[in-house]
Amino acid sequence: MIKRAFITESSLAGLIGQLAESGRRVLGPVRSGNRVMFKEVCSMEEVDIDHIVTTVSPKEALLPRCEEIVRWKNQGKETLMADENNPAVPTVVYGLRPCDARSVEALHAVYTWDTDDGFFLSKYDTTTFITLSCRHCDEHCFCVATGGGPGDTAGSDLLLTALEDGLYLVEIVSEKGQALANEYDSFFTMAHPGVMAGSGAESGHGAAANPGGATQSGATAQSGAEAPSGTTAQSDAEARHGTTAAPSPDQIDKESYLADVEKHFDLDTLRERLEKAFDGPVWEEQSLRCLGCGACAFVCPTCSCFDIQDETYGTTGQRLRCWDTCGLGQFTIHTSGHNPRETQAQRWRQRIMHKFSYGYNRLNITGCVGCGRCSRACPADMNLAEHLIDIAGAK
Amino acid sequence: MSYPNIYRPYLMRIDQITEEAPDVRTLRLGFTRDEDREHFSFKAGQFGEYSIFGEGESTFCIASSPTREGYIECTFRKMGRVTSALSMREVGDTIGFRGPYGSIFPIEEWYGKNLLFIAGGIALPPMRCVIWNTLDLRDRFEDITIIYGARTVADLVYKHELKEWDERPDVNLITTVDPGGETEDWTGKTGFVPTVLEEAAPSSQNTVAIVCGPPIMIKFTFPVLEKLGFGPDSIFTTLENRMKCGIGKCGRCNVGEIFVCKDGPVFTYAKMKELPPEF
Numbered sequence: 001m002i003k004r005a006f007i008t009e010s011s012l013a014g015l016i017g018q019l020a021e022s023g024r025r026v027l028g029p030v031r032s033g034n035r036v037m038f039k040e041v042c043s044m045e046e047v048d049i050d051h052i053v054t055t056v057s058p059k060e061a062l063l064p065r066c067e068e069i070v071r072w073k074n075q076g077k078e079t080l081m082a083d084e085n086n087p088a089v090p091t092v093v094y095g096l097r098p099c100d101a102r103s104v105e106a107l108h109a110v111y112t113w114d115t116d117d118g119f120f121l122s123k124y125d126t127t128t129f130i131t132l133s134c135r136h137c138d139e140h141c142f143c144v145a146t147g148g149g150p151g152d153t154a155g156s157d158l159l160l161t162a163l164e165d166g167l168y169l170v171e172i173v174s175e176k177g178q179a180l181a182n183e184y185d186s187f188f189t190m191a192h193p194g195v196m197a198g199s200g201a202e203s204g205h206g207a208a209a210n211p212g213g214a215t216q217s218g219a220t221a222q223s224g225a226e227a228p229s230g231t232t233a234q235s236d237a238e239a240r241h242g243t244t245a246a247p248s249p250d251q252i253d254k255e256s257y258l259a260d261v262e263k264h265f266d267l268d269t270l271r272e273r274l275e276k277a278f279d280g281p282v283w284e285e286q287s288l289r290c291l292g293c294g295a296c297a298f299v300c301p302t303c304s305c306f307d308i309q310d311e312t313y314g315t316t317g318q319r320l321r322c323w324d325t326c327g328l329g330q331f332t333i334h335t336s337g338h339n340p341r342e343t344q345a346q347r348w349r350q351r352i353m354h355k356f357s358y359g360y361n362r363l364n365i366t367g368c369v370g371c372g373r374c375s376r377a378c379p380a381d382m383n384l385a386e387h388l389i390d391i392a393g394a395k
Numbered sequence: 396m397s398y399p400n401i402y403r404p405y406l407m408r409i410d411q412i413t414e415e416a417p418d419v420r421t422l423r424l425g426f427t428r429d430e431d432r433e434h435f436s437f438k439a440g441q442f443g444e445y446s447i448f449g450e451g452e453s454t455f456c457i458a459s460s461p462t463r464e465g466y467i468e469c470t471f472r473k474m475g476r477v478t479s480a481l482s483m484r485e486v487g488d489t490i491g492f493r494g495p496y497g498s499i500f501p502i503e504e505w506y507g508k509n510l511l512f513i514a515g516g517i518a519l520p521p522m523r524c525v526i527w528n529t530l531d532l533r534d535r536f537e538d539i540t541i542i543y544g545a546r547t548v549a550d551l552v553y554k555h556e557l558k559e560w561d562e563r564p565d566v567n568l569i570t571t572v573d574p575g576g577e578t579e580d581w582t583g584k585t586g587f588v589p590t591v592l593e594e595a596a597p598s599s600q601n602t603v604a605i606v607c608g609p610p611i612m613i614k615f616t617f618p619v620l621e622k623l624g625f626g627p628d629s630i631f632t633t634l635e636n637r638m639k640c641g642i643g644k645c646g647r648c649n650v651g652e653i654f655v656c657k658d659g660p661v662f663t664y665a666k667m668k669e670l671p672p673e674f
Contacts, residue, residue, distance in 0.1 A: 069402040070491075072448050079406060079448050079489045087397075114657060115642045118398025125396060278671055305646030308402075308639045312449040319402070319446075324645070331647060332637050332673075335474040338610055340636060340650070340673040350673075354649060362652045 002153060002171045003178070004249030009166035011187040013044035016094055018184060025091040027061055029054045038093065047095055052138045053371050057301030058096045062107060062123045063323075069119060069308070070319035088122040092180075094130045099143045099369040101131045101155035103301030106365045110304045113363055119321075128176045131156035137259040140372025142385040145265050148369055150258040161254050167193065169252050192246030264385050267356075267366065270392035274357040277391060278349070286387050287348035289380040290327070296374035296384075297325030302355070302367045305331075326350045352387070401642060404446055404491030405431050409484055410466065415552040416545075418473040419517065420482055421458065424492060425466050436495075437461055439502055439528045440521070440633060440661040443494025444641050445469055445481065453477035454638045456521035456660070457495060462531035467492070470520035470552060496641040498661045500525050500605065500631060502532075509538040511597050513616055515588050515608030516545050519552050521633050521660075522607045526560075533565055540567040540597050544588040544612075547576035569595055589615040592623075599624035606632045610674060617664055627665035634660050634667075634674055650674065 007015070020026045020042045030039040031048035035055040041047055071082040104124075111120035134141075134150035143149055153159050157177030160168040170188060172178050181188055297303040307324035310317055324331060327347050333339040341347050355367035368384075375383040411423035426432035438461055446452040453475070459468035473482040484490060502525070510529060514522045529536055541560060545551045551570065560568045570583035571591045577583075584591050588608065604625050606616055613632060620630055636648040636655040648655035651670045667674070 069400070070404070074448065077488050079491075081403065081406065111644060113643065115401055115644070116398055117644055118400060119402075121398055122396070304644075306639070306644070308452060308645070310446075310449050310451045317449045319448075319452075321402075321640075321645075324647075326646065326649075334635070334637055335478070336609070346673070350649075353651075354646070358649065358652045 002173055004252070005170040005172070005181070005188040005190055006192060006249055007160065007168050007170050007188050008193060009168070011189075012160070012168060015184055015187040016044045016047070017042070018187075019092050019094075023090070025089045026094060027058065027091060028094045038096075041094075049095070049132070052134070052136060052141065053097050053099070053373060055373070055377070056299050057103065057371065057373060058093050058100050059103065059107060059301050059304075061091055061093050061127055062104065062120055063304065063306075066320045066322045067119060068318045069321050072317055072319075074315045074317075088126045091123070091127040092130060093127060096129060096131050097371065098131055098133055098150060098152040098154070098156065098159070099141075099148055099371040100301050101129050101159075102143075102148045102152060102369045103371075104129065104155040106302040106359075106367055106369070107304055109363045109365045128157045128180050129155065130158045130160065130177075130180075133159055133161040133254075133257075134259045134261075135162055135257060137261045138372070140375045140383070140385070141259075141261050141370065142264045142372060142388075143370035144261045144263045145267060145385070145388070146366055146368050146370040147267060150261050151254055161252075161257050163252065163257055169249060169254060169257075171254075190249060192248070265389045265392040267392075270356055270388060271360060273391050273393075274353060278353070282391060283345040283349040283352075286382070286390070287345045289382055290344045290348055291380050292327055292329055292344050292347065293379060294325045294327050295377045295379065296351075296382075297327055298323060299373040299377045301369060301371060301373070326354065352391075356388075402493065402640070404444070404452075404493045405435070406489050407467075407492045409486050409488050409490065412484075412486055415470060415554070416550050418482070419470065419550075419552055420473075421468055421470040421520075421553075422481070422484075422490075423459075423466050423468050424490070427489065432465060437467070438495070438499040439525045440500040441495035441497050442521075442641070442656075442660055443467075443469075443492050443496060444638075445471075445477070446491035446493075447477055447480040447484070448491060450480040451477045452491070452493070452639070453481070454635075454641065456524060456633060458520040458523050460524050460527035460531060462528055470517075470523070472517050493641060497656055498659055500528075500633075500661050502528060505529075505603050506535045507601075508536060509598070509600075509602035510536055510540070511602055511604040512539075512541040512543075513588060513592060513604060513606045513608070514541075514543045515612040516550060517552065518607040518609065518612075518635075519543055522605060523553060523556070525605060530560075530563075530566070537601065538567065539565065540569070540595075542569045542571070542588060542592055542595060544571040544573070544586075544591065545576070546573050548572050548578045548581050550576070587615070588612050589619045592616060593619050596623060599626075599629070602629065604630045606630060613674075620664075627668060628663050630664035632662060632664065632667070634662060636660075636674065 026041050027038045028041040028047040029036045030046055036048050036051045038058045073080045111117040153173045157174045159171040172181050305324050306321045308321050310319050332341050359365050359367040406427045407424035408427050409422050410425045413421040442456045444452040455469045457467050458470045471478045473479050560566045577585050604620050634655050638648045638656050639645040641656045643654045643657040650673045
C-alpha cells in the first residue's frame with residue numbers, strides 16, 4: 001500500500017529550495033508568455049502552477065532533444081573516441097502531471113527492451129518525479145481513456161494532491177520517493193496542520209514526521225535540524241488544538257480533490273478496431289488536414305523515436321541523437337528515393353497504430369497517456385481524442 | 396550504475412579498397428584493436444552501422460562471409476552523405492563500425508537442400524556473404540544456382556567473383572542485364588530478373604530461394620517463385636528499411652509489430668505476408 005503524509009505549501013517550497021541547493025538539477029514548470037516549459041529552477045517562486053499541462057512534456061529530463069552519444073577527435077588518419085560518458089546529474093522533476101509520470105513507464109519499456117540504453121537509464125536511475133495530481137482538466141485531456149487518471153500514481157515517485165488551505169496530500173509511490181522523503185523528512189508531516197491554517201503557522205511550518213511510518217505526533221525528526229521550525233511548534237500546536245479532530249493522511253478522500261475527466265472511449269475496443277483498420281479509409285480522411293509538421297510528436301511525452309546526426313568542430317566532433325518522428329516524410333525515405341510510407345495518411349496511420357496497437361502487442365505499453373498536448377499544439381487543429389473516438393466509437 | 400555505451404562504434408582500419416562498378420566500392424575493414432577482433436563474430440545476414448566521423452552512419456549488410464575471419468567487408472554505392480564520404484576514404488583511414496545486428500539466414504537448416512540465389516543490382520552484396528558462406532561449406536548443400544541481374548554490364552558488381560563462380564562446376568551462375576544494358580561482347584542473358592527466373596525455371600523441389608534486390612524486383616520475383624512451386628516458407632529475403640540505431644530504439648524501421656533491425660533484416664516471404672506492406 002502506498003504510504004501517505006502531508007506537506008504544506010510553504011514546506012514544499014522549502015523542499016524545492018533545499019533540493020536545488022543540494023546540487024540536484026530541479027526541473028519545474030516555468031511560464032514564459034503563453035508557454036509553460038520545464039526548466040531548471042532554484043526556488044518555488046519560479047514555478048508556474050496555473051496550467052493544465054506544460055506545453056512540452058517533461059521527457060527531456062530523460063531524453064534530451066539532442067544528446068551526445070559519441071565524441072571524437074581526429075589526429076591525422078587516426079580517430080580517438082572519448083572513453084567515458086558524462087554521468088547523469090541527479091535530478092528532481094517537480095510539477096509534472098500523472099499523465100506525464102505514466103509516460104515514463106512507456107519510455108522505459110522502449111529503452112530497456114532487448115538492449116538497455118545507458119543514456120536513458122543513467123538518467124532514469126537518478127531522476128525523482130514529484131508529480132502534482134490534477135484538480136482541473138480541459139477539453140483536450142483524455143487520460144482516463146488511456147488507462148490513467150488525474151490522480152494516477154503510475155510512474156511517479158511522490159504524488160502530491162492539493163487539498164485546501166495550502167496543504168498537499170503526499171503519496172510515497174516508489175523507493176526513490178521514499179528515499180527522498182526520508183532524506184527530507186522534516187518537510188513532511190503526518191499530522192493535519194489545517195487547524196493552524198488561520199494562525200500563520202503556514203509560513204515555514206515544517207514539523208517533522210516519519211512519512212513512511214505509522215507514528216505521528218511529530219516526534220521522529222531524523223534530520224530535524226533542517227526544519228525551519230522544530231518539532232516543538234508542532235507539539236505546541238497539537239497541545240493547543242489536539243489532533244484527534246483532524247484527519248490523518250490515510251483518511252483523506254483523494255478522489256474528491258481530483259478533476260472529473262471523462263472517459264472518451266474504450267481502449268480495448270479501440271485496439272480491436274485497429275486490428276482491422278489498416279486498409280480502411282479512416283487514415284486518409286483523418287490526415288487530410290495534417291501538415292506533417294511533427295509538432296504533435298515534439299510535445300508528446302511518449303514519442304521516443306530519434307535520429308542520429310554528426311556535428312564537427314574543427315578536428316573534434318560529436319554524434320548526437322535528436323528527437324524525430326514517423327510523421328515526417330523523411331523518416332523512412334531510402335537513399336534511392338523509395339519511401340515505404342510516402343503519404344501523410346500512411347504516416348498518420350503509423351503514428352496511431354504504433355501508439356495504440358503495435359506498441360501494446362509488442363511491449364505491452366500504450367504509447368499515449370491522454371495528455372492532449374498534440375491536440376493543443378496542432379496548427380491544423382487535429383484532435384487526437386476525437387479521431388480515436390471516431391475509430392473506437394464513443395464510450 | 397554505469398552502463399556500456401551501445402552506440403560506441405569499433406574503430407576500423409580500411410585495409411583494402413576494390414572498385415566494383417561505377418560509384419560502387421568494397422572496403423575490407425580490419426579491427427584497430429586486437430581485443431575487438433578476438434571478441435567479434437557474426438553470422439550471414441547480419442548488418443552494421445558504418446560511420447565516417449563527422450558525416451554520420453549508414454546501414455549495410457556485412458558482405459564478407461563469416462567463414463573468412465579477421466575482417467569484414469562492405470560494398471556500397473556512393474549515393475548520400477555518408478557513402479560519398481566513405482568513397483573518399485583511402486587505405487589506412489579509420490572509420491567506425493557498430494554491429495553485428497539483426498537476424499541471420501538459417502544456413503544450418505538448409506543443409507542437404509538446393510539453394511537458389513536471386514539478386515539484383517547493388518543487392519548482391521548482402522547475398523555474397525551467404526553465397527561464400529555456403530560455398531565454403533559446399534559439400535553440405537546440393538545444387539547451387541545464382542541468378543544475378545543488373546541494369547547494365549558495367550553495373551554488375553563483384554566481376555571477379557562472378558567469373559570465379561561461372562567457372563566453378565559446382566555453381567550454376569546465370570547473369571542478366573536489363574534490355575539495352577548489354578555490351579557487344581556480353582555473353583549473359585538480356586532481360587529483367589523475374590523474366591529470366593521464369594525462363595530458367597529452377598525446380599522448387601527440396602530448394603530454398605534467397606532473394607535480394609530493389610523493392611520492384613522483389614515484388615515481381617515472389618509471384619514467379621510461387622508459380623514455380625516455392626512455398627512462402629522456402630523464400631528468404633533481407634529487407635532494407637531505413638535505420639539509424641540498429642537496435643530497436645529509434646523506431647525508424649518499425650513495420651507493424653516488428654523492427655526490421657531486430658526481427659530482421661532476414662525474413663521469409665511467409666513472415667512478410669503477415670506484415671503491413673511498408674517495405
